[in-house]
Amino acid sequence: MNPIASHWTRFAAPWALPALVLWGWQADFWGWGLLMGLLIEARRLSSFRLDISPSDFNRFWNFNAILFVGVGLYLFIAREGPSHVSALVAGETPSGRLAGVKEISATALSFLRWLPFIFYPMVLAHAWSQTPRLPWSTFSLYQQNRARNHPLAPVPDWANRQVHPTYPYIAIVLLASTASTNHPGIYLSLLSAVVAALLWPTSNTRFQVLTRLGCLGGVLALVLAANQGLGHVRELMQELENRLLQGGGDQGFDQIRTFTALGNVGRLKQSGSIVLRIASTNSTAPGLLREATFNRFRAQAWSTSHREFSQIESASFGSRLWRRDSETQPTQALTISRHTANGSAPLALPDNTVAVSEIATVQIETNSLGSARLKEALPIAIYTAELGPNHLSTPAQPSEAEDLQLDGLSDADSEAIQQVALQLGLNRGTPHREAIATVEKHFASGFAYSLWQEPNRKSKAPSPLAEFLLNTRAGHCEFYATTTVLLLRTAGIPTRYAVGYSPGDRISGGWIARGRDAHAWCRALVDGRWIDVDTTPGIWREQEARRRNFLEPLRDGFSHARYRFATWRQSSNQWRLLTITAGVIGLGWLAWRQLRGSQWRGMRGTNAKPARSSSIPGLDSEFYAVVLMLERIQGKRLPHETLLEWLRRVVPHSHPYRTNIFEALQLHQRLRFDPMGLPIPDRSRLAKIADTLA
Amino acid sequence: MNDSNPHVAREIYRRLHHAICGVVRGQEINVRRILAAFAAGGHVLLDDYPGTGKTTLAKALARAVTARFTRVQFTPDLLPSDILGVAIYNQKTTEFEFHEGPVFTEILLADEINRASPRTQSALLEAMAEGQVSVEGNRRTLPHLFFVIATQNPVEFRGTYPLPEAQMDRFAIQLELGYVSPEHEASLLATQVHDHPLEHLKPCAVVEDVLRLRRAVQEVRVSEEMRRYIVDLVGATRKTQGVRLGASPRASIALMKTSQALAFFDESNCVTPDHVKEIAVAVLAHRLILDPQAEFGGQNRRVLVEGILRQIPSPV
Structure with missing residues (x-):
């Protein structure tokens, strides 16, 4: 036997009280921990013991296992486990995935905290029983089943080894106490003291007590030192993680600052996953849906001049959440749905939106540039944008000084812009509409749409914008939008940089916008109105769609299914209650069966004698029908009689079917007792004879 | 010839x-066992009153197989060295030379085994269980077959020593031949008017044939359920009232191996309860040791x- 395995069984029951109290202190179950510990230790004062059989222990364990699964499932469902898992697996953004991981680990931690409760019934029963130790096979459902079905099968060594269940239980309790750490310093020293006290009886008595104490002290000091070190490592990791996350920041959700892909070489990767679902009664495309507007360009990034978002007081709009334009009457509506991250999502809205309404109560925040976002929304936010006529007459937000600013540009960018402006004859005096027409015309000829940027091969142009404007004349929408904004500013037109979606794919009853439908364009203030100036060649959509993955329909199918499930879950408030009720009923039934001690009753052939186990072959033999029939006529077979003996006794030589009966018997016996079974032709022969006889 | 052909x-x-039954009339079932x-x-241990054909049956089996055959007549003064062999000092070579005893053979007929002392009976223990003999500290292997x-003779008879329990356990089966029916006894007399039919028995198998038969028997399949049945039967003998051991x-x-052989004889590929029940008494009865009261x-x-x-x- 393994010396370590025997080690754990050599000693008397350990004290579970300190471990349980430690756990109670940490997990805020003070009273429970003390009570549970005292209940276990009370057996030391009493000679009363219960008589619990091994099979009862099996049942206790099965009950505990069901409890384990049940509590796990409950926590998983009650704490929104499925949506976190989906966020982790299919999350669009690193922060969404991270949030998923955090939520899942929080669920796991609370499950860990509960573990001592779950396994307590088993340990309490054992503590008060006469059984000193249990074999490992008690804890294995597989071994239990095997022992029941194949009593002769050899039991593996490990299953025969004995264990004192209090030891593993204390390990679980101590593990559970680590789930929440109040006063980490005190906790660690207390934990070490408890572990040391528990392990003391197993220390080698060949050494002097002082030596042993010294060793223990040394190990404890090492543990404390390692703990300090771990803290530092954790801080380091946190820092690293933050840095990584910022580097790969998600563009879609940051309405204050957006990093462009200007200057990135190679192919711009765009995902085909569905971002927006737009229900529309109108067959024309929804056009540009703006998510955010920016007015400050620095170091290849667009940002806003004012970072603050202010909450909109929805109460004043009646049934609507936000009324952008109180005069214009809406003529049509788009219902847009999207996933939110932590309850927040940018509102993608067409330019002519007059009002926004939402199904569930949420907040809307907006900033000075007109970017709006949802707050405290459900995992899937569904909002309706009510649209007015295509050209709203009301004045929009006033322009700011920042809308004309060209100062933040690098020298190379600035030179290139000035060079092109000069070439196009743009200056402060150019009429606004003429300037816009000139710029649009400039980009319409001689420029190409490309997601591919050549690595800079000793180019004369020192910046990506200059490279685009003067050399390659090929780029994606960010190039066009950025240069248009900057060129129009040279003509004195207040301009901003807008990002959003241009939905391109139809689905039944509406449109969808994919990741690759993301678009950037320029907004210019002309004659007191902000208008969209989109200079990107119209071919961009086909270019993007060409890179559609052949698996995309499949992926869309999954996406739709997930979306439908999520909206169904969101809309019916009863689902969680229903799931939990069903789970409780199912688990309760299982637990009741276990405690009642009944086994699964499978369906047996109507005529088979009760079998010792399910592994016996041939109990479905057709010959049993013949036996039943003969028993009715000739009288019962004695239990010890074999079929051959009995048939020889009851079937007279003159019986017309005697040879058939014995042929069938022979086939039946092969079916029953030959481990190789009966070949199919013989089996059908048996069925045929039995059919004739019966 | 093909080994795998049953x-x-x-x-x-x-x-x-057929050959043995031609000599020993009316014992078909016992010959089969x-x-x-x-x-x-x-x-095999044959146990019955004198004159019931035990020795004839044994000799018939020995003759039917072309194999080395020795016969030891057990008497009260027989010593273990008379069976196993003895080392004799050779004066020419000045070394001890081992002279093999009658146990170094293929078929050994131990006639009236309970007339020898338990000491001599026990000399066969190792040979029967392991197919080898240890004499003078050397291990000598017996032939494959x-x-x-x-x-x-029944133990109550004069001049007999009961076999030690360990020795009894070494015999796979014990049979009582019993008296044959009057018809068979009459025909037996008819065949023995001039000479003994044993004289006419021609060998019909060689050692290799017997080994082939043994291999074929091992191929007979025993299901989990049948193994369990066998163990249940044997286990019950340990719990029955009146049985000490x-x-x-x-x-x-x-019991399993002999059942396999019976199944093979019956042209069956697997053991059925009938085979087990047929041979159970012969396999189990002689191994039981009864309480003195029950005895x-x-x-x-x-x-x-x-x-x-x-x-x-x-x-079923």
Whole structure:
């Protein structure tokens, strides 16, 4: 036997009280921990013991296992486990995935905290029983089943080894106490003291007590030192993680600052996953849906001049959440749905939106540039944008000084812009509409749409914008939008940089916008109105769609299914209650069966004698029908009689079917007792004879 | 000839059975059981009153197989060295030379085995269980086919020593031949007017044939359920009232192997409860040691085993 395995069984029951109290202190179950510990230790004062059989222990364990699964499932469902898992697996953004991981680990931690409760019934029963130790096979459902079905099968060594269940239980309790750490310093020293006290009886008595104490002290000091070190490592990791996350920041959700892909070489990767679902009664495309507007360009990034978002007081709009334009009457509506991250999502809205309404109560925040976002929304936010006529007459937000600013540009960018402006004859005096027409015309000829940027091969142009404007004349929408904004500013037109979606794919009853439908364009203030100036060649959509993955329909199918499930879950408030009720009923039934001690009753052939186990072959033999029939006529077979003996006794030589009966018997016996079974032709022969006889 | 062909091996059995039954009239069933033990690699103990044909049967089996055959007549003054062999000092070579005893053979007929002292009887223990003999500190292996067929008179008879329990356990089966029916006895007389039919018995198998038969028997399949039935039967002998010592796991093995042989003789690929029940009494009865009370109360081992067979429900 393994010396370590025997080690754990050599000693008397350990004290579970300190471990349980430690756990109670940490997990805020003070009273429970003390009570549970005292209940276990009370057996030391009493000679009363219960008589619990091994099979009862099996049942206790099965009950505990069901409890384990049940509590796990409950926590998983009650704490929104499925949506976190989906966020982790299919999350669009690193922060969404991270949030998923955090939520899942929080669920796991609370499950860990509960573990001592779950396994307590088993340990309490054992503590008060006469059984000193249990074999490992008690804890294995597989071994239990095997022992029941194949009593002769050899039991593996490990299953025969004995264990004192209090030891593993204390390990679980101590593990559970680590789930929440109040006063980490005190906790660690207390934990070490408890572990040391528990392990003391197993220390080698060949050494002097002082030596042993010294060793223990040394190990404890090492543990404390390692703990300090771990803290530092954790801080380091946190820092690293933050840095990584910022580097790969998600563009879609940051309405204050957006990093462009200007200057990135190679192919711009765009995902085909569905971002927006737009229900529309109108067959024309929804056009540009703006998510955010920016007015400050620095170091290849667009940002806003004012970072603050202010909450909109929805109460004043009646049934609507936000009324952008109180005069214009809406003529049509788009219902847009999207996933939110932590309850927040940018509102993608067409330019002519007059009002926004939402199904569930949420907040809307907006900033000075007109970017709006949802707050405290459900995992899937569904909002309706009510649209007015295509050209709203009301004045929009006033322009700011920042809308004309060209100062933040690098020298190379600035030179290139000035060079092109000069070439196009743009200056402060150019009429606004003429300037816009000139710029649009400039980009319409001689420029190409490309997601591919050549690595800079000793180019004369020192910046990506200059490279685009003067050399390659090929780029994606960010190039066009950025240069248009900057060129129009040279003509004195207040301009901003807008990002959003241009939905391109139809689905039944509406449109969808994919990741690759993301678009950037320029907004210019002309004659007191902000208008969209989109200079990107119209071919961009086909270019993007060409890179559609052949698996995309499949992926869309999954996406739709997930979306439908999520909206169904969101809309019916009863689902969680229903799931939990069903789970409780199912688990309760299982637990009741276990405690009642009944086994699964499978369906047996109507005529088979009760079998010792399910592994016996041939109990479905057709010959049993013949036996039943003969028993009715000739009288019962004695239990010890074999079929051959009995048939020889009851079937007279003159019986017309005697040879058939014995042929069938022979086939039946092969079916029953030959481990190789009966070949199919013989089996059908048996069925045929039995059919004739019966 | 092909080893894997069961028909060839079964033909060997039929020839042996026919040859022996031609000599010993009216013992077809017992011959079948002896051959089952023979084919299963076990040893046979024949037990009955003098003159019932024990020795004839044993000699018939020995003659039917072309194999080295020795016969030891056990007497009270027989010593272990008379069976195993003895080392004699050779003055020419100035070394001890081992002279093999009668146990170094293929078929050994131990006639009236219970007339020798237990010391001598025990000399056969190692040979029967392991197919080897340790003499003077050297291990000597016996031939591959080593088969002991022993006869004994009922123990109550004068001048007999009961076999030690360990020795009894080494015999796969024990059979009581019993008196044959008057018709058979009459025909027996008719055949022996001029000479003994044993004289006309022609060998019909060689050692290789017997080994082939044994291999074929091992191929017979035993299902999990049948193994369980066998163990249930043997286990019941240990719990039955009046039994001091039940049958050993060696008995379970012997019961399975002899059942396999019977199944093979019946042209079956698998063992059925009928085969087990047929041979159970012969395999189990002689291994039981009864309580003195049961012994003197007239309990019969065979009746006990038959009772057990009626207690344990048979798989159907």
